[in-house]
Amino acid sequence: MATTAKTVSEFVDSVKAKNPAQPEFIQAVDEVVESIWPVLEKRPEYRKASIIDRIVEPERVIMFRVPWVDDSGDVHVNRGFRIEMNSAIGPYKGGLRFHPSVNLGILKFLAFEQVVKNSLTTLPMGGGKGGSDFDPKGKSDNEVMKFCQSFMTELFRHIGPNTDVPAGDIGVGGREIGYLFGQYRRIRNEFTGVLTGKGLNWGGSLIRPEATGYGAVYFAAEMLGTRNETLEGKKCLVSGSGNVTQYAAEKLLDLGAMPVTFSDSSGWILDESGIDRDKLAFVMELKNLKRGRIKEYADKFPGAVYTPVDSSLDYNPLWDVKADCAFPSATQNEINAKDAANLIKNGVYVVSEGANMPTVPEGVGIFLDKKILYGPGKAANAGGVATSGLEMSQNSLRLSWTREEVDQRLQGIMKAIHKAAFETAEEFGMPGNYVAGANIAGFIKIADSMLDQGVI
DSSP, X not given: OOOOOOSHHHHHHHHHHHSTTOHHHHHHHHHHXXXXXXXXXXXXXHHHTTHHHHHTSOXXXXXXXXXXXXTTSOEEEEEEEEEEXXXXXXXXXXXXXXXXXXXXXXXXXXXXXXXXXHHHTTSSOOXXXXXXXXXXXXXXXXXXHHXXXXXXXXXXXXXXXXXXXXXXXXXXXXXXXXHHHHHHHHHHOOOOOOSSSOOGGGTOOTTTTTHHHHHHHHHHHHHXXXXXXXXXXXXXXXXXXXHHHHHHHHHHHHTTOEEOEEEETTEEEEOTTOOOXXXXXXXXXXXXXXXXXXXXXXXXXXXOEEEEOOTTOSSOGGGSSOOSEEEOXXXXXXXXXXXHHHHHHTTOOEEEOSSSSOBOHHHHHHHHHTTOEEEOHHHHTTHHHHHHHHHHHHHHHTOOOOHHHHHHHHHHHHHHHHXXXXXXXXXXXXXXXXXXXHHHHHHHHHXXXXXXXXXX
């Protein structure tokens, strides 16, 4: 049956009715469908083949229990998921998230975004996402290992180098990937590129930890290039303090910009003198090794100001600081409409998203209305999954590229993503709208592949 909905809202309402209590997923669908609706008008074959109805429905949803034993001998049970969303252009590819907020709706939103993002990378990868409501924070290495081994004991039967290749995400770093890979190898008795983000000694790629943050900065540089500007001397707000944030800050320093903020779930710091390389090294040690809180930055560097989270506020004061550029790199929906208005008020005219969907729809609307340089996550933060794709290529070839080679390929991919989004937006009469450009460019590649392969 062809797509029967006559308007975007009619279609989104039908998706909402089938997916109750999944607001993040509906938000992601709404944003993409609104962008691609003009394409359905121009390409009636998509409507006839119900491409849009099929693309919002996961090919497979896997849900399972994960029992594990803590250091005191107590048994815990968490819930595990893997959403295999779309494999029209390649094996499912997307991260695993371990965080108490994980649920079906959040993972479906992430998987849906991943499908379009992976299409944009120019690499042959479908989209998926997974994870658990397990919280690694405060757990011993032994407890994390036991959980990861139990999680992989179920997941292993659903993944493989030519089927589904997970990676890390929030709560899943090098430690967790190591434990997951070890258990997969133990069960399957094979050494294969089934996960990305691996250690360099056992199949990992140089630049992979840096890639998402680097990519968001490269994308910002490409956007500025359309106005004959560079990042040199730009004052930048960066949220978060994890992997993406750290390497976004590093690349900003490489390109002559000045990051001034970091945050975590307890609060944020503002360092008006700039976060230089020595200060960044302190944050990396604090977060990656000591697993401490960002408040310690202000204790170490007296010029910095720490502000604890105030849940009574209806805005995030981190986004209420005078600056040129913003790199939201913490989590979804961290910039609300008031935050977006504050950014504009304070002179920010470049927003490049390091996190997935960090801006609520009303905030996106404000950015588009003001015609600032706004790079949505599916384009701006695609560097991480792009380098995961490069890791898959290296695994298949049984070789390792140099740091320079990988970084050069990453830059090339971010340029190609920017070019596709920029030119597609112009082609469809929305110049400068990277949201529409990215969504349409990614969608057309997937839709054409689905048409080629029949109704499956």
